[in-house]
Amino acid sequence: MSADEVLEVELKYDLNAGASVPDLTTLDVVHSVSGPVVEHLDATYYDTEALDLASNKITLRRRAGGHDEGWHLKRPAPANSNARRELHAPLDSVVDASTETQTDHFAAVVPHALADQVGVHVRGRRLIPIATIATVRHITELRDEDDNVLAVLCDDNVTAQSLLPGGHAQSWNEWELELVNGNEKLLKKADKLLRANGARTASSASKLARTIGPTPTGKAHSIGKKPSALELVISELAEHRDHLIAQDPLVRENAPDSVHQMRVATRRARSVLQSFPHVLSADTAEHLGGELKHLAAVLGEARDAEVQLERNEHLLENEKASESIVTALIDDQRETHRIALELAIDFLRSKRYFELLEELDRTIAEPEAGEDAELTAADALDHAIKRSAKRVEKAQRKLEELTDGTPEWVEQLHTIRKRAKQLRYSAESGEQLQSNKHRKIAKVAKGEQSVLGDFHDAEVSREHLASLASASGITPADAFVYGRLDAREEFAAKAALGEYDKIRSAR
Numbered sequence: 001m002s003a004d005e006v007l008e009v010e011l012k013y014d015l016n017a018g019a020s021v022p023d024l025t026t027l028d029v030v031h032s033v034s035g036p037v038v039e040h041l042d043a044t045y046y047d048t049e050a051l052d053l054a055s056n057k058i059t060l061r062r063r064a065g066g067h068d069e070g071w072h073l074k075r076p077a078p079a080n081s082n083a084r085r086e087l088h089a090p091l092d093s094v095v096d097a098s099t100e101t102q103t104d105h106f107a108a109v110v111p112h113a114l115a116d117q118v119g120v121h122v123r124g125r126r127l128i129p130i131a132t133i134a135t136v137r138h139i140t141e142l143r144d145e146d147d148n149v150l151a152v153l154c155d156d157n158v159t160a161q162s163l164l165p166g167g168h169a170q171s172w173n174e175w176e177l178e179l180v181n182g183n184e185k186l187l188k189k190a191d192k193l194l195r196a197n198g199a200r201t202a203s204s205a206s207k208l209a210r211t212i213g214p215t216p217t218g219k220a221h222s223i224g225k226k227p228s229a230l231e232l233v234i235s236e237l238a239e240h241r242d243h244l245i246a247q248d249p250l251v252r253e254n255a256p257d258s259v260h261q262m263r264v265a266t267r268r269a270r271s272v273l274q275s276f277p278h279v280l281s282a283d284t285a286e287h288l289g290g291e292l293k294h295l296a297a298v299l300g301e302a303r304d305a306e307v308q309l310e311r312n313e314h315l316l317e318n319e320k321a322s323e324s325i326v327t328a329l330i331d332d333q334r335e336t337h338r339i340a341l342e343l344a345i346d347f348l349r350s351k352r353y354f355e356l357l358e359e360l361d362r363t364i365a366e367p368e369a370g371e372d373a374e375l376t377a378a379d380a381l382d383h384a385i386k387r388s389a390k391r392v393e394k395a396q397r398k399l400e401e402l403t404d405g406t407p408e409w410v411e412q413l414h415t416i417r418k419r420a421k422q423l424r425y426s427a428e429s430g431e432q433l434q435s436n437k438h439r440k441i442a443k444v445a446k447g448e449q450s451v452l453g454d455f456h457d458a459e460v461s462r463e464h465l466a467s468l469a470s471a472s473g474i475t476p477a478d479a480f481v482y483g484r485l486d487a488r489e490e491f492a493a494k495a496a497l498g499e500y501d502k503i504r505s506a507r
Contacts, residue, residue: 004042010084010178011191012202019176019198024142027189029182031145036138039066043133046110047209048125054215056121059208060114064091066137073114073205077108089114113430116349118493120248123354131167134159139375142182142190150182153189160211167212174207221364223432229380230373232362233272233279235432240269241360251299252345252444259306259344263299269360279375281368288363291356295347302461304345305337305485313460315485322478328468381429385438386422392445393420396504410459419453420445447503455496458489463491 024033043063047053053060059074089111110127138155142291161169179191204210221238223231244265250258270292273285280288312329321329347353367373372380395416402409427442468474469482472480 007295009320010176010188011187012206013175013177013199014202015173015175016198017198018361020152020194021140022197024140024153024190024193027186027193028401029144029150030142031184032143032147034143035140039135039137039139041065041069041135041137043135044129045131045133045211046127047130048122048127050125051130051212051215052121052123052125053118054130054208055217055227056097057205058118058121059206060110060118061089061208062109063501071111071114075117085121087114087117098232103440107444116252118248119252119349120357121246123357124351129163130191131160131162131164131208133158133207133211135159135207142186144181148443150186151180153177153190154178158207160207160234162212164212171213172210174202223377227377227433228373229276229279229375229377232377232378232429232432233276234367236272236429237269237360238364240265240272241357241364244269245357248348252348254341259299259303260343263296263303266296266299267421268425270296271422272429274422275426275429276380278370278372279380280363280373284363284368285370288356288367291352291359295353295356298344298347300339302337305333305340307457308461308464309333309337309343311457315461315488319481319485321481322475324475325421325468325478325481372400377433378435381426381433381438384429385427385441387425388419388426389441392416392419392423392448413452414456417456420448420452424449444503448500451496451499451503455493455500458493458496460488462489462493 021036024030033220041063042065043061045059047060058075059072061072063069063072068088073087073089075085075087077085115122140153140155141149142151142153144150156176157171157172158172159169161167177187177193177194179187189295198299202210209215221235223235227235244262247258247262247265251262256332271294272288273280273289277285287386309330316326316329375383399409399412399416402412406428424442424445427438427445430436430438430442465482465486469479469486474482476502
């Protein structure tokens with residue numbers, strides 16, 4: 001099956017008694033109107049029993065009738081308060097085999113392309129009908145002088161039935177104004193005109209919200225002026241949990257940089273537990289940290305393959321490479337990335353992943369306090385940064401005892417990089433406290449992490465090139481090209497080390 005996504009920008013209105021659609025051609029850019037065209041729409045809305053979708057401002061429906069009948073998944077679009085991301089799939093969508101194993105009939109009818117996009121919220125629970133809404137819609141199109149549709153006004157007569165326990169039927173009229181080719185300026189002028197003719201701000205964000213009533217929403221985690229260490233940790237975990245959840249559907253559709261961003265969120269959440277080891281109970285910190293580490297490793301396979309592919313493409317940009325080299329560095333690497341990404345997405349559909357999300361939610365909502373929970377956040381942060389800084393310096397001293405260029409020396413640089421990253425993450429926690437006290441430490445640690453990351457990537461690339469160059473049957477011409485590519489990576493590695501030395505000397 002196929003699914004298409006659009007960005008929906010619309011305004012919704014409740015109506016005063018006697019309200020009627022005004023003359024829309026009084027708007028500056030509206031040259032004419034067409035319609036109204038009447039449509040009869042019958043929609044069934046799906047959610048979990050606990051309303052996990054509604055509580056995240058997501059709607060999933062199957063609608064028959066109208067020009068856009070089919071399955072619709074609507075989600076918030078963060079950059080625009082009037083916008084919604086809407087993913088469409090046809091009514092006759094083929095159900096993916098992965099959903100056919102579910103025993104509940106209603107869970108199996110939702111198209112996989114849509115159900116998968118909300119998997120991070122549903123987490124294996126059943127999707128069931130929660131409401132039916134029948135709409136008689138009168139559609140008026142607003143057109144410019146070239147007959148382009150600028151916007152659409154829908155005058156809706158709605159009959160709704162909640163299927164939740166204790167739910168009831170109700171009817172009402174409303175207007176919806178949706179932009180097509182028009183701009184925000186038109187939207188503002190039309191809003192003013194409609195309000196002058198009996199429209200008022202809708203009491204509910206959607207027909208579904210009005211049908212089923214209030215739904216639970218996630219608690220915003222903010223900290224006061226003098227927070228405790230526990231408040232800081234929970235606030236940090238909540239921020240990284242939210243970022244992880246936001247990236248999940250993007251990873252499933254292979255959106256650019258999504259794997260990287262989800263991996264960063266996972267590592268940052270784990271770093272909180274490592275930086276403040278006694279703020280939560282030992283059992284919670286150990287188990288949750290272990291599961292986050294596993295998720296980061298799964299994502300890491302896909303991310304590392306992605307980085308290597310990008311690096312290989314860059315290496316060959318101005319290189320007259322043979323077909324065999326292109327196959328080895330590009331085609332084979334693309335396949336490696338594809339397989340790693342598929343494995344990562346499979347994990348995002350697993351029970352283990354859903355249990356990790358549930359554990360994160362429980363920890364944030366009802367944390368089990370550890371012995372340092374009542375420390376002030378400022379003191380706990382100072383201690384965390386001091387510990388992390390000492391670990392970086394200890395790793396650096398050990399590096400100085402090793403012979404340059406040996407495998408042990410290279411591995412030690414990787415250790416310094418990981419410890420610098422944790423120091424950076426700890427120092428950046430100070431942003432929650434609106435403090436600049438540790439900003440310089442964070443900046444230096446970020447610099448160390450970045451250049452040592454460049455060194456690590458160059459070294460990994462050199463190992464890969466060496467293995468390809470030493471393969472049996474390789475031609476002298478290809479061996480020469482691999483040698484030239486290795487020389488470029490060697491130069492990149494030395495440049496990264498030079499930058500690291502500059503950062504160290506500037507401390």
